[in-house]
Amino acid sequence: MTAGIDTPDRRGRTGLDRHGRDLTGNPRVVIRDVEVLSCDWYVLRRTTFDYRHGDGHWSREQRETYDRGDGATILLYDTDRGTVLLTRQFRLPAYVNGHPDGMLVETAAGLLDGDTPEEAIRREAAEETGYAVSAAEHVLTAYMSPGSVTERLHFFAAPYRDANPTATAKGIAAEGEDITVLELSFHEALAMIHTGEIADAKTIMLLQWAALNGPFGPGRPRPPRSHRRQ
Missing domain, CATH: 3.90.79.10 (Nucleoside Triphosphate Pyrophosphohydrolase)
Known part of the structure; x- marks a missing residue:
């Protein structure tokens, strides 16, 4: 059981690994996986996605995003x-x-x-x-x-x-x-x-x-x- 995913973290949040999985606004981007690296206060995620480049070829990419709210x-x-x-x-x-x-x-x-x-x-x-x-x-x-x-x-x-x-x-x-x-x-x-x-x-x-x-x-x-x- 992981805090912030299966059980509440210290801010009472769960399901933090589901954020960003259902994005469909860009047909050149296909989200494959979202991992929570840290949720001590704000949330650090690593997202794996497929990206279609301008010349048509696809590549597998990973990016880390830091989510502290707006x-x-x-x-x-x-x-x-x-x-x-x-x-x-x-x-x-x-x-x-x-x-x-x-x-x-x-x-x-x-x-x-x-x-x-x-x-x-x-x-x-x-x-x-x-x-x-x-x-x-x-x-x-x-x-x-x-x-x-x-x-x-x-x-x-x-x-x-x-x-x-x-x-x-x-x-x-x-x-x-x-x-x-x-x-x-x-x-x-x-x-x-x-x-x-x-x-x-x-x-x-x-x-x-x-x-x-x-x-x-x-x-x-x-x-x-x-x-x-x-």
Whole structure:
């Protein structure tokens, strides 16, 4: 008996090896087997499939996929003062792969955990920054690492106003979160992409969207160039 397959794992899940077996949307792909390699918290699977190439021949392939569920992220902005609200927290994967201290500057984000993207991002914004979001604009949805990670990330943006964050800021201590809230001028945040101080993909995407098509795009009032608060 295997946890996550025949018996519940520590999150109460069974049948994790059946995910993806019944896919029929692509006639060039035939799923042959799905194995669960790990389900300690998220799920690592190895899928064996037959693939028909462009020249017509078939090959037997294997890929590992990491399933952590879908997520959402949000850029909070104040066009009157020309600021954005970001977070800083420790990210072990970045630390072990060349980031000097693993402390990444990011937009607020989190997994859906059964909620709709809109519900999830309002929850995460409150938990990570302390600001309540009443209405959020959906910007785009994207696969962030489609070669190995199944996650789709839903991108949002919403205005905030200069006010003291609620007591729920800085994340949830019980989940090991230790989050610093940063208020930066929009121009400073953009410059931090070029210096490498912002190296998180979702944050870069939202900042560039804001500069091209969003609240700080062409034709919008030019925000102040210096503002930092944490």
